[in-house]
Amino acid sequence: MGSKAARSVMPRRSARTAVVILVALSCSLAACEYTYDETGRPEAGPTSTAGNVVLPPDPALEETVTGEALEEWTKLALPESQGQSFYSSSGYLNPGESKSEQTVQLPGGTYAVTLACRGTRRVTFSVALGEAKLVDLTLGCANARVSVVQLEKDAILSITVGSRSDANFAYRVSRL
Secondary structure, X not given: OHHHHHHHHHHHHHHHHHHHHHHHHHHHHHOOOXXXXXXXXXXXXXXXXXXXXXXXXXXHHHOOOOHHHHHHHHHHHOOOOOOOEEEEEEEEEOOOOEEEEEOOXXXXXXXXXXXXXXXXXXXXXXXXXXXXXXXXXXXXXXXXXXXXXXXXXOEOOEEEEEEOOOEEEXXXXXXX
Protein backbone atom coordinates (compact mmCIF):
# COMPACT_ATOMS: atom_id res chain seq x y z
CA MET A 1 0.00 0.00 0.00
CA GLY A 2 2.87 2.37 0.74
CA SER A 3 4.28 1.84 -2.73
CA LYS A 4 1.03 2.92 -4.42
CA ALA A 5 1.00 6.20 -2.49
CA ALA A 6 4.57 6.95 -3.51
CA ARG A 7 3.74 6.33 -7.17
CA SER A 8 0.76 8.72 -7.14
CA VAL A 9 2.88 11.57 -5.69
CA MET A 10 5.51 11.24 -8.41
CA PRO A 11 3.16 12.09 -11.33
CA ARG A 12 1.78 15.11 -9.42
CA ARG A 13 5.29 16.46 -8.81
CA SER A 14 6.28 16.02 -12.44
CA ALA A 15 3.04 17.69 -13.57
CA ARG A 16 3.68 20.67 -11.28
CA THR A 17 7.27 20.87 -12.48
CA ALA A 18 6.09 20.82 -16.10
CA VAL A 19 3.62 23.64 -15.43
CA VAL A 20 6.31 25.75 -13.73
CA ILE A 21 8.71 25.17 -16.64
CA LEU A 22 6.04 26.08 -19.20
CA VAL A 23 5.19 29.30 -17.35
CA ALA A 24 8.87 30.24 -17.11
CA LEU A 25 9.41 29.57 -20.82
CA SER A 26 6.32 31.57 -21.76
CA CYS A 27 7.49 34.56 -19.72
CA SER A 28 10.98 34.47 -21.19
CA LEU A 29 9.62 34.26 -24.74
CA ALA A 30 7.32 37.25 -24.14
CA ALA A 31 10.33 39.33 -23.07
CA CYS A 32 11.99 38.68 -26.45
CA GLU A 33 9.07 39.86 -28.54
CA TYR A 34 9.81 42.11 -31.55
CA THR A 35 7.52 44.32 -33.56
CA TYR A 36 8.09 45.48 -37.11
CA ASP A 37 7.62 48.96 -38.49
CA GLU A 38 6.63 49.74 -42.08
CA THR A 39 10.20 49.35 -43.37
CA GLY A 40 10.34 45.73 -42.18
CA ARG A 41 13.21 46.22 -39.75
CA PRO A 42 12.80 44.72 -36.30
CA GLU A 43 12.22 47.17 -33.52
CA ALA A 44 12.84 46.26 -29.91
CA GLY A 45 9.67 45.64 -27.91
CA PRO A 46 8.78 47.51 -24.75
CA THR A 47 10.87 45.19 -22.55
CA SER A 48 14.10 46.08 -24.33
CA THR A 49 16.18 49.19 -23.61
CA ALA A 50 18.96 48.42 -26.09
CA GLY A 51 19.68 51.27 -28.49
CA ASN A 52 17.79 53.94 -26.53
CA VAL A 53 20.05 56.93 -26.16
CA VAL A 54 18.96 60.11 -24.45
CA LEU A 55 20.87 63.14 -25.64
CA PRO A 56 21.16 66.16 -23.37
CA PRO A 57 19.46 69.32 -24.62
CA ASP A 58 21.54 71.95 -26.36
CA PRO A 59 23.02 74.08 -23.51
CA ALA A 60 22.74 77.19 -25.68
CA LEU A 61 18.94 76.86 -25.52
CA GLU A 62 19.07 77.41 -21.76
CA GLU A 63 20.19 80.99 -22.33
CA THR A 64 17.66 83.66 -23.21
CA VAL A 65 18.29 86.02 -26.10
CA THR A 66 17.04 89.36 -27.40
CA GLY A 67 17.11 91.36 -30.62
CA GLU A 68 18.39 89.65 -33.75
CA ALA A 69 19.31 86.50 -31.84
CA LEU A 70 15.66 86.21 -30.72
CA GLU A 71 14.50 86.62 -34.33
CA GLU A 72 16.94 83.94 -35.52
CA TRP A 73 15.87 81.51 -32.77
CA THR A 74 12.19 82.13 -33.61
CA LYS A 75 12.82 81.22 -37.25
CA LEU A 76 14.53 77.99 -36.18
CA ALA A 77 11.95 77.10 -33.50
CA LEU A 78 8.96 77.81 -35.75
CA PRO A 79 9.85 76.53 -39.20
CA GLU A 80 7.65 77.59 -42.11
CA SER A 81 4.42 75.63 -42.15
CA GLN A 82 2.53 74.24 -45.12
CA GLY A 83 -0.56 76.30 -44.34
CA GLN A 84 -1.15 80.03 -44.24
CA SER A 85 0.30 81.72 -41.15
CA PHE A 86 -2.28 83.99 -39.52
CA TYR A 87 -0.51 85.14 -36.36
CA SER A 88 2.87 84.75 -34.70
CA SER A 89 4.64 86.27 -31.76
CA SER A 90 7.84 85.90 -29.78
CA GLY A 91 9.48 87.66 -26.89
CA TYR A 92 11.15 87.62 -23.50
CA LEU A 93 9.55 86.92 -20.11
CA ASN A 94 10.97 88.14 -16.81
CA PRO A 95 10.70 85.75 -13.84
CA GLY A 96 7.06 85.51 -12.74
CA GLU A 97 5.80 87.50 -15.74
CA SER A 98 2.98 86.55 -18.07
CA LYS A 99 1.84 88.11 -21.33
CA SER A 100 -1.55 87.88 -23.01
CA GLU A 101 -2.22 88.61 -26.65
CA GLN A 102 -5.06 88.14 -29.08
CA THR A 103 -4.83 86.86 -32.62
CA VAL A 104 -6.41 88.58 -35.57
CA GLN A 105 -9.87 87.30 -36.45
CA LEU A 106 -9.41 83.78 -37.78
CA PRO A 107 -11.85 82.26 -40.28
CA GLY A 108 -13.47 79.00 -39.15
CA GLY A 109 -11.34 75.95 -39.89
CA THR A 110 -8.49 73.82 -38.59
CA TYR A 111 -5.33 75.45 -37.24
CA ALA A 112 -1.91 74.34 -36.02
CA VAL A 113 -0.70 76.26 -32.98
CA THR A 114 3.07 75.80 -32.75
CA LEU A 115 4.56 76.66 -29.33
CA ALA A 116 8.25 76.90 -28.37
CA CYS A 117 10.41 78.25 -25.56
CA ARG A 118 13.99 78.54 -24.44
CA GLY A 119 15.44 79.05 -20.98
CA THR A 120 16.33 76.93 -17.96
CA ARG A 121 12.81 75.97 -16.85
CA ARG A 122 9.31 75.73 -18.30
CA VAL A 123 6.84 78.09 -19.91
CA THR A 124 3.06 77.79 -19.66
CA PHE A 125 0.96 78.37 -22.76
CA SER A 126 -2.80 78.83 -22.71
CA VAL A 127 -4.86 79.23 -25.87
CA ALA A 128 -8.50 80.12 -25.25
CA LEU A 129 -11.62 80.88 -27.20
CA GLY A 130 -13.62 83.06 -24.84
CA GLU A 131 -13.78 81.15 -21.55
CA ALA A 132 -13.00 77.76 -23.16
CA LYS A 133 -9.34 76.70 -22.99
CA LEU A 134 -8.34 74.97 -26.20
CA VAL A 135 -4.70 74.41 -25.19
CA ASP A 136 -3.32 74.44 -21.65
CA LEU A 137 0.29 73.31 -21.72
CA THR A 138 3.44 73.63 -19.63
CA LEU A 139 6.34 73.11 -21.99
CA GLY A 140 9.90 72.31 -20.96
CA CYS A 141 12.22 74.79 -22.62
CA ALA A 142 14.36 73.73 -25.58
CA ASN A 143 11.24 72.07 -26.98
CA ALA A 144 8.45 72.85 -29.40
CA ARG A 145 4.92 71.46 -29.58
CA VAL A 146 2.19 71.62 -32.18
CA SER A 147 -1.45 71.54 -31.10
CA VAL A 148 -4.33 71.28 -33.56
CA VAL A 149 -7.36 73.51 -32.93
CA GLN A 150 -10.71 73.34 -34.74
CA LEU A 151 -12.75 76.56 -34.96
CA GLU A 152 -16.43 76.12 -35.86
CA LYS A 153 -16.77 79.75 -36.99
CA ASP A 154 -14.72 82.94 -37.23
CA ALA A 155 -13.01 83.65 -33.93
CA ILE A 156 -10.27 85.51 -32.10
CA LEU A 157 -8.00 83.41 -29.88
CA SER A 158 -6.47 84.65 -26.63
CA ILE A 159 -2.95 83.37 -26.00
CA THR A 160 -1.32 83.71 -22.57
CA VAL A 161 2.33 82.85 -21.95
CA GLY A 162 3.95 82.78 -18.51
CA SER A 163 7.12 81.63 -16.74
CA ARG A 164 8.57 81.49 -13.23
CA SER A 165 12.07 82.21 -14.54
CA ASP A 166 13.41 84.27 -17.42
CA ALA A 167 12.57 82.67 -20.74
CA ASN A 168 11.96 83.27 -24.42
CA PHE A 169 8.73 82.19 -26.06
CA ALA A 170 7.50 81.91 -29.62
CA TYR A 171 4.28 80.73 -31.19
CA ARG A 172 2.54 80.67 -34.55
CA VAL A 173 -1.07 80.05 -35.57
CA SER A 174 -1.30 78.56 -39.07
CA ARG A 175 -4.25 77.26 -41.03
CA LEU A 176 -4.03 73.62 -42.05
